[in-house]
Amino acid sequence: xxxxxxxxxxxxxxxxxxxxxxxxxxxxxxxxxxxxxxxxxxxxxxxxxxxxxxxxxxxxxxxxxxxxxxxxxxxxxxxxxxxxxxxxxxxxxxxxxxxxxxxxxxxxxxxxxxxxxxxxxxxxxxxxxxxxxxxxxxxxxxxxxxxxxxxxxxxxxxxxxxxxxxxxxxxxxxxxxxxxxxxxxxxxxxxxxxxxxxxxxxxxxxxxxxxxxxxxxxxxxxxxxxxxxxxxxxxxxxxxxxxxxxxxxxxxxxxxxxxxxxxxxxxxxxxxxxxxxxxxxxxxxxxxxxxxxxxxxxxxxxxxxxxxxxxxxxxxxxxxxxxxxxxxxxxxxxxxxxxxxxxxxxxxxxxxxxxxxxxxxxxxxxxxxxxxxxxxxxxxxxxxxxxxxxxxxxxxxxxxxxxxxxxxxxxxxxxxxxxxxxxxxxxxxxxxxxxxxxxxxxxxxxxxxxxxxxxxxxxxxxxxxxx
Numbered sequence: 001x002x003x004x005x006x007x008x009x010x011x012x013x014x015x016x017x018x019x020x021x022x023x024x025x026x027x028x029x030x031x032x033x034x035x036x037x038x039x040x041x042x043x044x045x046x047x048x049x050x051x052x053x054x055x056x057x058x059x060x061x062x063x064x065x066x067x068x069x070x071x072x073x074x075x076x077x078x079x080x081x082x083x084x085x086x087x088x089x090x091x092x093x094x095x096x097x098x099x100x101x102x103x104x105x106x107x108x109x110x111x112x113x114x115x116x117x118x119x120x121x122x123x124x125x126x127x128x129x130x131x132x133x134x135x136x137x138x139x140x141x142x143x144x145x146x147x148x149x150x151x152x153x154x155x156x157x158x159x160x161x162x163x164x165x166x167x168x169x170x171x172x173x174x175x176x177x178x179x180x181x182x183x184x185x186x187x188x189x190x191x192x193x194x195x196x197x198x199x200x201x202x203x204x205x206x207x208x209x210x211x212x213x214x215x216x217x218x219x220x221x222x223x224x225x226x227x228x229x230x231x232x233x234x235x236x237x238x239x240x241x242x243x244x245x246x247x248x249x250x251x252x253x254x255x256x257x258x259x260x261x262x263x264x265x266x267x268x269x270x271x272x273x274x275x276x277x278x279x280x281x282x283x284x285x286x287x288x289x290x291x292x293x294x295x296x297x298x299x300x301x302x303x304x305x306x307x308x309x310x311x312x313x314x315x316x317x318x319x320x321x322x323x324x325x326x327x328x329x330x331x332x333x334x335x336x337x338x339x340x341x342x343x344x345x346x347x348x349x350x351x352x353x354x355x356x357x358x359x360x361x362x363x364x365x366x367x368x369x370x371x372x373x374x375x376x377x378x379x380x381x382x383x384x385x386x387x388x389x390x391x392x393x394x395x396x397x398x399x400x401x402x403x404x405x406x407x408x409x410x411x412x413x414x415x416x417x418x419x420x421x422x423x424x425x426x427x428x429x430x431x432x433x434x435x436x437x438x439x440x441x442x443x444x445x446x447x448x449x450x451x452x453x454x455x456x457x458x459x460x461x462x463x464x465x466x467x
Contacts, residue, residue: 045085048064048079048082048085049082049084051064052065052068058088058118059090062102065079068085069085083110083112085109086106086113087110087115087116088116088118089116091119091120092119092121093120093135094134095121100146104146107150114153114154115156117158119143119160120158121161121162122160122162122191130163130164130165133162133165135166136165137165137169140165144170148173151174153182155184156184157183157186158187159187159188161189161190165207168211171211172211175215177219178218178219181221183222183223184222184223184225185224185225186225187225187226189227189228190229190230192230192250195230196252196279197337198309198334202254202255208254208255210234210255212233212234212237213238214239215239216237217240220240220241221239221242223239223242223243224245225243226240226246228247231251232251235256235257235258235261235262236257236264238265241269243271243272245272247275247304249279250279250333251279256281256282259284259285262281263282263293266295270296270298271299272299272300274304275304277316278304279307280312281316293319294319295321296321297320298322299324300322300325301324301326302326302328304329305317305329306331306332307330307333307346313346313349314348317349317364320363325368326370327368327369327370327371328368328371328372329373330349330374331375331376332346332376332377335400336374343377345377346377346378347378347382350378350382350383351385354382354385354386357389366390367392369394370394370395372397372398372399373398373401374400374401375400375401377402377405378405378408379408380404380411383405383408383409384411387409387415387416388415390419391418393416393419394418395419395421395423396421396423397423398422400425402431406424406431406432407431410436410439411439413442414439414442416442418442419442419445420444420445420446421447424450425450427449432449
């Protein structure tokens with residue numbers, strides 16, 4: 001994210017010159033009629049690229065090159081010869097002929113540069129009927145035919161959908177790709193969290209069979225970040241190796257890898273620095289293959305762990321050995337996908353984390369910098385004993401917990417002497433007021449409170465400093 005100073009520089013250089021056409025060079029005098037005309041082409045090209053790609057907003061990467069290239073003749077010549085200006089491909093609903101024409105132009109203008117491809121085919125008005133969605137496999141097939149010849153240039157690809165058909169089409173087309181040498185980041189999401197519910201089957205059932213993407217994984221040697229949300233692949237032929245970040249989120253349990261497949265993936269990625277499992281990990285079915293295993297991830301710094309079933313969560317978490325963990329997030333995913341479902345008491349999970357930290361070599365040490373707790377329900381004694389082990393905690397975020405758990409948590413924070421920031425979101429306003437007024441907190445603690453007014457969003461209700 002660019003700093004305020006960076007944005008002021010960008011505004012000073014680019015904005016005044018995009019609001020009116022630049023005067024042409026006064027050839028008969030041999031002098032420039034505008035100072036910007038004297039800027040070397042190489043520098044001007046760098047400025048254009050920075051102005052277009054310094055923001056995290058994907059729309060800036062599309063709109064800025066258009067604005068710059070339509071400012072004046074000189075700028076158009078420079079921008080069209082600046083290949084790095086045209087490397088972001090963005091397609092979204094409602095899909096139009098203009099978007100496809102623009103994509104073809106961007107592909108041509110970027111020459112041999114790496115491509116960053118973002119596709120968002122979610123429809124806010126969709127009625128949850130798979131067959132009636134406005135974006136189906138035929139439309140995705142047309143896009144794949146356009147993009148597939150550029151696979152050697154893919155560096156980042158993101159695909160967001162509501163239904164399975166476009167994802168299935170993407171996976172099917174990539175199955176024949178045996179080389180994607182520049183591909184570093186893949187993010188695929190079927191944005192339907194409800195499939196993670198306990199006992200929920202994958203749908204459509206006739207498309208549940210996994211696909212061995214990228215030539216059974218051969219083409220993914222350079223992949224470093226992968227996020228699969230509601231998207232399953234042929235786990236035995238995934239080609240996942242050398243990853244730094246891995247996200248497995250909101251899958252139906254039936255399409256997850258077997259335990260041997262999961263362990264093989266973990267062993268192939270010992271350099272993982274961030275791991276997110278929300279919902280289900282491997283299938284832990286009774287049998288000889290469920291004999292206790294140890295998954296060593298010595299470089300893991302951040303673990304996001306969301307569970308649907310506490311017993312399953314205990315079995316899976318007990319397999320991990322992450323001695324250098326610094327950031328931990330624990331979430332009751334089941335409570336988040338069903339407002340009517342009561343929160344399951346997960347005290348046993350925190351009792352386990354506390355117990356292993358009373359041994360000489362804990363698999364999951366609680367020498368954390370940051371902790372996030374989302375939607376959990378824990379008994380008083382359990383949370384107090386757990387927090388007593390967080391001697392180096394600096395930041396604590398608590399989201400969507402009940403009044404009883406909140407009171408117990410706040411009463412135990414006085415032992416967390418290094419805690420600098422406490423953030424409370426989607427919690428009961430009255431419970432927050434009581435908890436803050438009756439408890440002692442570490443000196444200098446800053447407390448941020450976001451009170452949720454409804455399921456649609458949160459309002460900042462209070463900021464308390466210097467407690």
